[in-house]
Amino acid sequence: MTKSYNVAILGATGAVGTRLIEQLEQSTIPVNSLKLLASPRSAGKQLEFKGEKITVEATAPDSFDGVDLVLASGGGSVSAQYAPEAVKRGAVVVDNSSYWRMNDDVPLIVPEVNESALSSHNGIIANPNCSTIQMVVALAPIKQQFGLKRVIVSTYQAASGAGQSAWNELVAETTAYNAGEPVHANILPVKGAQHHYPLAYNLLPQIDVFEDDGYTHEEWKMIHETKKIMFGDKNSKAVKVTGTAVRVPVPIGHGETVYFETNDGAGATTASIQAALRSAAGVVLEDNPAEQLYPQPVNAAGKRETFVGRVRPDLENDDSFHMWVVSDNLLKGAAWNTVQIAERLVALNLVKVPEGASEKFPVTK
């Protein structure tokens, strides 16, 4: 008989959470029961799964009693508190927040790139940052054939990356601006808003907080997560990674220009890189300058794949190239990658917490 699972979605009412429900509905995971968990603000709200109405519950430690699998997207502090509670009760957690990603006992997984790291999980599996995911999906087939020495990325990140309220703010700012209101008359921090300044008709070269070295935490995450996923070590010296993360007034779909250097003399050409990308899992190559064909956020929104175009050689550096990478930050960048990890856990019979593993994640109050 096929085993079916008691699943909980933590953060079910958010931009990612609502998509987790939809992606789980479309997945191959046999679901016996589904709990929808959020903050007390949403308790009592009803959401649908497979045509059935489910009432959202306020999250508490005992919410995870009897649960086999948790898909978490409630934010860092929520995952810090509840992931250990869930593991203690025998549930495996696939977590979207950044809280557990750098923990050496937590695999950081993009199934197309490092699925094999799943087998050593201890109950918590981390879903990477959205910008990191789409970049490593595109870089993995290139690394496999030609090696990878260096990456320089610039991101063009959609408002929904900062959650449902940031997306709502962009719509409200745009509407106000179009109605003639002086949204930008005074470029001062917007109090209480998700972004420090108005985003409508603007660009913000800051995502997340600034570190002491002048990089933002989003940039820091892209560097260390890329190393952990592709080279198995968050501080790997085998590759150099750097970049700049920018918020753009687009609702859904992150874009990235990615400059990369392959191994000296590995023989990469534009055509051979395009061929590697064409046959790579999860990648769609949209690259035909003659037809003005290239990936765009509006086309990627609602799709699970990572779209790549504008592959071309650097004209002054041998073995070096540029490409343009676009994906739906809420799907491959979050909900789909999470459900895809869960599908692989089910297929590999890994929805179980190894004996004693929960001691690695002590419950904190």
Ligand SMILES: NC(=O)C1=CN([C@@H]2O[C@H](COP(=O)(O)OP(=O)(O)OC[C@H]3O[C@@H](n4cnc5c(N)ncnc54)[C@H](OP(=O)(O)O)[C@@H]3O)[C@@H](O)[C@H]2O)C=CC1
């Ligand atoms: N958006 C993106 O592109 C990506 C997001 N992520 C990560 O996913 C997580 C969620 O992001 P997103 O959906 O965008 O955020 P949202 O702000 O849209 O949603 C947050 C969710 O968390 C719930 N929540 C908040 N506080 C609590 C609490 N104390 N207890 C239980 N649930 C709570 C909210 O419930 P309520 O509605 O009741 O407030 C809501 O369901 C974050 O960690 C984010 O970093 C990761 C990759 C990409």
Ligand SMILES: N[C@@H](CC(=O)OP(=O)(O)O)C(=O)O
């Ligand atoms: N910071 C990303 C989305 C996100 O939530 O990332 P993380 O899960 O790494 O905090 C963005 O704003 O587009």
